[in-house]
Amino acid sequence: MNCLACTRALDNTARLCPTCTRGLDVRLADLPRQYLLLGLAENLQRRRSGDRGPVAVVRDAPMPLSEAALTLRAEGGIVTVLEEWRAAMQDARGWGPPAIGGPCARRVRDAARGLRMSLEWIAAEWDAAGDLSHEVRDLAARCRAVTDPADPEQQSRLLGHCVVVWEDGTACGADVRLPHGAPIAQCRRCQTTYPSATWLALRTGQPEPTDTAGTGVAA
Ligand SMILES: [Zn+2]
Ligand SMILES: [Zn+2]
Structure with missing residues (x-):
């Protein structure tokens, strides 16, 4: 479930x-x-x-x-x-x-x-x-x-966590936020961009972030 x-x-x-x-x-x-x-x-x-x-x-x-x-x-x-x-x-x-x-x-x-x-x-x-x-x-x-x-919550929406994998095998895992009114989301740490087609995948089916940067996806 x-x-x-x-x-x-x-x-x-x-x-x-x-x-x-x-x-x-x-x-x-x-x-x-x-x-x-x-x-x-x-x-x-x-x-x-x-x-x-x-x-x-x-x-x-x-x-x-x-x-x-x-x-x-x-x-x-x-x-x-x-x-x-x-x-x-x-x-x-x-x-x-x-x-x-x-x-x-x-x-x-x-x-x-x-x-x-x-x-x-x-x-x-x-x-x-x-x-x-x-x-x-x-x-x-x-x-x-x-x-x-x-309120900064109003200016960007948390979509999920960055799925970029570093050379040592750990995932970036930083917050991926969608700035208010923007068409493309971006990772705060590594600047990887996420167009709308990837947002659902960001919310579901991704591994838990391996560091403590994540704060949960249920913004
Ligand atoms: Zn990242
Ligand atoms: Zn939930």
Whole structure:
């Protein structure tokens, strides 16, 4: 069985590998905070001059991002994605639909918390765990693109590890990252380039890196 999120081979019957499980947990835990930060981003855009105060935590964002913030905070955005996944999870477990209500910020918090409380089951048994992981990862990335545009994670995506083999037989193994919007990825250490046709192979079927440069492929 392979991890449904990163396709890495697993030696058990789980649906998600430990790295993807942890990533999902961290993102779910952070989304309520992102929701609040997006509200600050909106306010910041409205009051572009003078008093920055606590909203300075949201780094200077270009103007169109306020629209992204608005979209993410509206019905159909964060709250809807999380509530739909929580309802689908409860349904899959044979539970009734979750109670929904209150201000949007609380609904986001409740939905994220409900999913996290079932994380163990999701990672171990749920066939939709991969889709959930991907959607939450995309959602978190869209949030961070507004709330933290200088985040290096936003500027490059980890595709896998370099497969170049040195003369002594060890693999390069360094991170291969795709710069935001770029068509070709590159190894950070040996500068080998990886066009899109090789990305899938980078994520799957490659040996574990032989040094400690790797940090896992489930970015
Ligand atoms: Zn995984
Ligand atoms: Zn390399």
